[in-house]
Amino acid sequence: MNKLLIINPGSTSTKIGIFEDNREVKSFTLRHEASVINSFKKVIDQFEWRKDEIKKILTENNESLDSFDAFVGRGGLLKPIKSGTYRVNEAMLSDLRKSIKGEHASNLGAIIAHGLGTEFGKESFIADPVVVDEMEDLARISGHKAFEKVSIFHALNQKAVAKRYAKEKGVSYSDLNLIVVHLGGGISVGAHEKGRVIDVNNALNGDGPFSPERSGSLPVADLVELCYAGTHEKAEVLKMITGKGGFVSYLDTNDAREVEDKALAGDAYAMKIYSAMGYQVAKEVGAAAAVLSGKVDAIILTGGIAYSKLMVKLIRERVEFIADVVVYPGEDELLALAEAANRVLSGEEEAITYE
Numbered sequence: 565m566n567k568l569l570i571i572n573p574g575s576t577s578t579k580i581g582i583f584e585d586n587r588e589v590k591s592f593t594l595r596h597e598a599s600v601i602n603s604f605k606k607v608i609d610q611f612e613w614r615k616d617e618i619k620k621i622l623t624e625n626n627e628s629l630d631s632f633d634a635f636v637g638r639g640g641l642l643k644p645i646k647s648g649t650y651r652v653n654e655a656m657l658s659d660l661r662k663s664i665k666g667e668h669a670s671n672l673g674a675i676i677a678h679g680l681g682t683e684f685g686k687e688s689f690i691a692d693p694v695v696v697d698e699m700e701d702l703a704r705i706s707g708h709k710a711f712e713k714v715s716i717f718h719a720l721n722q723k724a725v726a727k728r729y730a731k732e733k734g735v736s737y738s739d740l741n742l743i744v745v746h747l748g749g750g751i752s753v754g755a756h757e758k759g760r761v762i763d764v765n766n767a768l769n770g771d772g773p774f775s776p777e778r779s780g781s782l783p784v785a786d787l788v789e790l791c792y793a794g795t796h797e798k799a800e801v802l803k804m805i806t807g808k809g810g811f812v813s814y815l816d817t818n819d820a821r822e823v824e825d826k827a828l829a830g831d832a833y834a835m836k837i838y839s840a841m842g843y844q845v846a847k848e849v850g851a852a853a854a855v856l857s858g859k860v861d862a863i864i865l866t867g868g869i870a871y872s873k874l875m876v877k878l879i880r881e882r883v884e885f886i887a888d889v890v891v892y893p894g895e896d897e898l899l900a901l902a903e904a905a906n907r908v909l910s911g912e913e914e915a916i917t918y919e
């Protein structure tokens with residue numbers, strides 16, 4: 565039996581799982597307010613704080629760190645790579661520490677897992693990082709040759725829930741066309757064609773629907789005007805897109821529950837913003853349906869905001885003409901990471917080397 569500590573840093577939370585082989589023994593979700601997250605200049609500056617929060621919750625629950633056989637982290641912004649399990653190595657750590665592909669909490673998954681692994685003499689892994697890239701060439705064309713669309717999304721959970729849906733239907737993931745919508749701190753809408761995510765919005769950097777803490781697509785020329793108006797530093801503008809966009813910009817919170825509560829209590833502005841998010845997500849689902857030429861077996865809604873009956877209703881009423889809408893609230897990320905590491909530890913699969 566392998567005892568695993570799973571570490572899943574997200575933009576609004578850190579989730580931790582304790583697994584014995586593929587069985588979840590305990591899990592914890594630490595929610596982080598936007599004001600706390602935005603008080604750190606860089607994601608790497610959150611390393612000690614998030615690691616200490618993890619150690620604290622384990623101590624409070626009488627879990628000793630030296631009882632684990634391996635540490636498994638969510639994978640971050642690496643070079644575009646294929647789906648699979650990767651052993652954390654120096655090349656990976658170096659790219660993450662330098663933020664070669666940008667800043668996101670998931671960059672800390674490998675770094676914390678490796679930090680704990682080194683401290684306790686155990687192995688560390690990541691699986692299906694946010695840069696898993698299966699995009700069609702056509703989907704990479706942006707509209708100007710200076711820019712290319714890239715694949716940055718909730719690859720781990722999108723693939724996990726798509727496979728769960730296939731299993732429940734008794735068919736193979738590679739026989740289905742699915743649209744998977746992850747509604748988290750960031751929002752991604754993926755077109756899964758026969759087991760490959762052939763198109764998806766860049767959930768991190770100003771593409772697709774807005775989210776609790778991201779702007780999504782913005783009017784580009786207006787953005788350029790703002791950049792040259794002499795009123796904002798580059799870092800501030802980048803924060804408007806990722807970190808202080810979406811709900812944080814409109815309502816000063818990254819917590820969808822707060823927005824929903826206000827909306828349901830009669831706050832018309834909160835209702836307008838909440839509804840606008842549902843509207844933008846539905847529009848992106850329509851785009852993904854076109855990518856799949858209308859041949860869609862199901863639309864899957866997942867992520868933290870999929871717990872919201874109101875958000876599900878707002879999306880469902882606009883997209884159910886396309887296909888059945890199935891809701892898997894929360895995420896299967898902790899289990900997916902445990903399974904991925906166990907496949908390697910049991911010898912069923914070889915870990916891929918990141919170069």
Ligand SMILES: Nc1ncnc2c1ncn2[C@@H]1O[C@H](COP(=O)(O)OP(=O)(O)O)[C@@H](O)[C@H]1O
Pocket residue numbers: 573574575576577578747748749750776818819820821822824867868869870871872894895
């Ligand atoms: N029960 C719920 N109802 C509505 N929204 C929720 C619920 N639980 C979590 N959320 C929202 O989901 C978002 C976080 O989603 P999650 O998938 O946990 O993302 P992340 O990994 O980015 O932290 C937050 O805005 C949070 O408020």
Ligand SMILES: CCCC(=O)OP(=O)(O)O
Pocket residue numbers: 573574575576668670694716717718748749750751767768
């Ligand atoms: C970087 C893409 C994945 C993402 O947005 O994750 P969170 O919702 O955890 O921020």
